[in-house]
Amino acid sequence: MARASAHPMQGLVKYHGLKDSVKRIPYHGSISVCTAPLESTTSVEFHDGEHDQIEIDGNLISGRAFERVKTVLDEVRKIAGSDKTAIVHSKNSFPQGVGLGSSSSGFATLALAAFEASGANYDMKLVSETARLGSGSACRAVTGGISEWITDKSGSYSVQIGSPEDFKDWSIVVPLVESITLTEKAHEEVETSPLFKARLDYIEKTLSQMRNAVKNKEVEKIWELAEQDTRNLHAVTMTGREGLLAWNAATAEIMHRTTELREEFPIYYSIDTGATPYLNTYKEHEKRVISEFKETHGVKEILVCSVGESAKIL
Amino acid sequence: MARASAHPMQGLVKYHGLKDSVKRIPYHGSISVCTAPLESTTSVEFHDGEHDQIEIDGNLISGRAFERVKTVLDEVRKIAGSDKTAIVHSKNSFPQGVGLGSSSSGFATLALAAFEASGANYDMKLVSETARLGSGSACRAVTGGISEWITDKSGSYSVQIGSPEDFKDWSIVVPLVESITLTEKAHEEVETSPLFKARLDYIEKTLSQMRNAVKNKEVEKIWELAEQDTRNLHAVTMTGREGLLAWNAATAEIMHRTTELREEFPIYYSIDTGATPYLNTYKEHEKRVISEFKETHGVKEILVCSVGESAKIL
Numbered sequence: 001m002a003r004a005s006a007h008p009m010q011g012l013v014k015y016h017g018l019k020d021s022v023k024r025i026p027y028h029g030s031i032s033v034c035t036a037p038l039e040s041t042t043s044v045e046f047h048d049g050e051h052d053q054i055e056i057d058g059n060l061i062s063g064r065a066f067e068r069v070k071t072v073l074d075e076v077r078k079i080a081g082s083d084k085t086a087i088v089h090s091k092n093s094f095p096q097g098v099g100l101g102s103s104s105s106g107f108a109t110l111a112l113a114a115f116e117a118s119g120a121n122y123d124m125k126l127v128s129e130t131a132r133l134g135s136g137s138a139c140r141a142v143t144g145g146i147s148e149w150i151t152d153k154s155g156s157y158s159v160q161i162g163s164p165e166d167f168k169d170w171s172i173v174v175p176l177v178e179s180i181t182l183t184e185k186a187h188e189e190v191e192t193s194p195l196f197k198a199r200l201d202y203i204e205k206t207l208s209q210m211r212n213a214v215k216n217k218e219v220e221k222i223w224e225l226a227e228q229d230t231r232n233l234h235a236v237t238m239t240g241r242e243g244l245l246a247w248n249a250a251t252a253e254i255m256h257r258t259t260e261l262r263e264e265f266p267i268y269y270s271i272d273t274g275a276t277p278y279l280n281t282y283k284e285h286e287k288r289v290i291s292e293f294k295e296t297h298g299v300k301e302i303l304v305c306s307v308g309e310s311a312k313i314l
Numbered sequence: 315m316a317r318a319s320a321h322p323m324q325g326l327v328k329y330h331g332l333k334d335s336v337k338r339i340p341y342h343g344s345i346s347v348c349t350a351p352l353e354s355t356t357s358v359e360f361h362d363g364e365h366d367q368i369e370i371d372g373n374l375i376s377g378r379a380f381e382r383v384k385t386v387l388d389e390v391r392k393i394a395g396s397d398k399t400a401i402v403h404s405k406n407s408f409p410q411g412v413g414l415g416s417s418s419s420g421f422a423t424l425a426l427a428a429f430e431a432s433g434a435n436y437d438m439k440l441v442s443e444t445a446r447l448g449s450g451s452a453c454r455a456v457t458g459g460i461s462e463w464i465t466d467k468s469g470s471y472s473v474q475i476g477s478p479e480d481f482k483d484w485s486i487v488v489p490l491v492e493s494i495t496l497t498e499k500a501h502e503e504v505e506t507s508p509l510f511k512a513r514l515d516y517i518e519k520t521l522s523q524m525r526n527a528v529k530n531k532e533v534e535k536i537w538e539l540a541e542q543d544t545r546n547l548h549a550v551t552m553t554g555r556e557g558l559l560a561w562n563a564a565t566a567e568i569m570h571r572t573t574e575l576r577e578e579f580p581i582y583y584s585i586d587t588g589a590t591p592y593l594n595t596y597k598e599h600e601k602r603v604i605s606e607f608k609e610t611h612g613v614k615e616i617l618v619c620s621v622g623e624s625a626k627i628l
Binding site for chain 2 (some may be wrong): 194195197198199201228231232234235236238239243245247248249250251252253256259297
């Protein structure tokens with residue numbers, strides 16, 4: 001039996017759309033930052049059972065969610081040369097389905113714990129590749145800190161490009177907003193937006209700017225680029241066939257108020273494929289930001305995060 | 315002395331950006347529908363004064379607004395061979411600066427009244443061309459009903475492509491929302507969006523679909539295309555250099571609720587470069603729509619419109 005933990009993430013240059021939806025190969029690279037102390041913890045035990053048993057937050061899983069987990073277990077079994085079945089227990093320290101990326105940290109811990117439990121030889125690149133089969137962004141939750149998801153001749157995996165050590169004064173304030181999870185639908189729809197090809201052109205330049213900002217530890221530039229990419233991503237999702245509008249009233253309110261607050265101190269919003277914004281600011285402004293948004297209509301709770309480490313065996 | 319009246323408009327395939335900002339030649343064609351009973355009324359009198367006197371809603375106008383009016387008066391004087399100065403009185407039956415397009419109806423009535431008062435020969439194409447010099451969309455308020463703004467070898471002007479007679483059951487419900495007027499800024503910013511070229515490609519196909527829908531009186535198709543174009547337009551404005559987000563909390567709330575209501579009956583939103591949505595539905599659902607949105611936080615007042623006629627001499 002092995003147990004692993006990992007943090008979910010905030011997209012910085014956001015992932016959008018799969019060129020190959022079975023192998024989960026993305027259309028373009030992406031960069032994200034892991035958000036501690038939010039955490040998934042998963043244990044995997046292989047034994048001689050009849051079929052896999054998967055429990056998440058106390059619920060036995062079936063259907064589509066079960067199949068996604070089984071895909072990752074099958075890949076580990078293939079590499080380990082094993083035909084044992086697995087007992088999986090996973091739990092999240094944060095709410096699911098509100099756009100906080102529980103699938104990223106969940107699949108990162110699943111892949112890592114499964115490799116460890118299987119007895120196979122593995123490295124973090126292999127864990128990243130394998131976690132990706134369950135959820136694209138999970139490859140970045142494996143490597144932690146600020147990570148880039150790269151697809152090249154050697155595979156589709158993540159590497160850490162910024163260490164948590166270097167971004168200690170970065171506070172991520174998260175006002176939780178009522179959200180419909182659109183991620184899979186948005187990824188399926190991506191090619192139906194007449195603006196998607198223009199995003200592909202824009203993204204290369206943006207990835208390069210973000211890599212430089214991370215390398216030079218220019219945290220405000222990172223935040224600015226992430227905010228800009230937020231509008232670009234949502235511009236594409238809302239112009240797809242179904243016109244998916246992820247933002248609700250509270251989201252719009254927070255976006256405008258954040259822009260106003262920026263007259264006073266550095267603060268930027270960033271929104272993944274959902275309604276809940278991440279507010280990036282310095283730790284010294286954290287309390288001010290919480291007090292600004294705790295009464296906003298539609299905000300249920302405010303979480304405060306910092307840059308998290310890579311996935312690890314417990 | 316001559317007086318004219320005209321209705322402002324709701325953009326259907328929306329105008330965005332000027333290839334020539336002095337002559338107000340747009341990047342692409344656009345189609346809109348005039349909204350009665352909202353109305354501007356303008357009188358123009360030429361006399362031997364020292365300079366033009368311009369009053370709008372009881373206020374004497376100077377600065378940028380004065381210059382825009384003078385541009386139109388100068389063009390009329392050039393055509394009429396006159397060097398007289400003008401006394402202009404204009405009033406609007408609806409609030410200005412909330413995204414209802416008072417500049418479109420204002421300049422349409424100004425151009426029409428000025429030609430009539432000048433004694434020059436004119437036709438509606440010339441009025442449309444001249445009104446455009448003050449405000450791009452004014453060319454369409456001249457021709458009324460559903461109008462298309464065309465730029466071709468013979469000029470840049472509007473033609474009516476759908477008559478109010480043919481769309482008598484179309485109700486336009488307008489929940490007025492606190493709005494910052496972004497129109498001029500948004501037009502200036504247009505080329506800075508990495509998505510703008512993709513809009514230009516999309517727009518030709520959309521114009522053709524909209525022309526067909528108007529010709530065939532397929533009103534729900536008109537509404538659907540207008541809603542789609544709303545998201546496309548705002549996708550471009552929010553990805554420009556300044557990231558102009560025109561929607562506020564009430565706008566987002568109304569967009570989502572409209573999408574839900576559409577499960578029950580045909581209703582579509584459409585938002586010009588501002589925060590106030592136009593809700594397109596059938597007259598039979600008007601009361602239901604008003605009662606749905608009158609309590610929405612951020613809605614100040616609800617106006618109800620129908621398809622309006624062209625500008626006319628009173």
